[in-house]
Amino acid sequence: MSALFLIALFCTALLFGGMAFFAALIAPLVFRLLPAEMAGRFIRGLFPAYYIWVLATSAAACVALFPLSKLDAGIMAAVAGLTVFLRQVLMPRINALSDRVKAGDASARRGFDTGHRLSVAANLLQMVAAGVVLAGFVF
Template identity: 60%
Template structure:
């Protein structure tokens, strides 16, 4: 019972944080702040956002492990992918953005590809989190 409640809470916090960031925070920052300030702000926010995802997905994985090992594995993979996004892809995106802003024409398409990859991976993580949350909230009879 306690693990079930903990998994539901951590999954809701995970998915809620992802949706809030994508639907509210990012659009608001880029529509209300000048582009250079928005970029700097988001760059500072991403490491914290990724830590939130790692913590909530990791907690969900631990809470789900005894009763739902497949869902626990899915959440562990979300956490591991987020760790790679935070430590690997995001620094690369930042370097490419800096290079493009400094006038490196070759960096812009590479930045666009890396950024698109991060968005697609984040969307995939959201879908996995939503699926696991729904399975946990409404298990089959």
């Protein structure tokens, strides 16, 4: 096994594991154990770091995978690119809409709900993509 193979495997496993841990344990526990307002603030504060984690691990996996598998490197590049959009464009838009809803602007609710669903779907797509690349190391 080459060093690049091990680095790519490690980074992809960190990516998938971090995303799965956040989705399956952290987010549900936060919303179950904390009052809604506090849970929302906590998750809002956590998401920028979460997206940096996803971006760093997917970009590192992309670089390590490039000489080994252009397809897998491309998948990781797509995950990284989508993460930049989610962090820099969609997350601030969702946060602004959430603030408007909290301020009593009922017309912002639909936009918030749509943005949130898009964010969840994009994260699920990224996790599936990371899982497919990770499975490729085994099969």
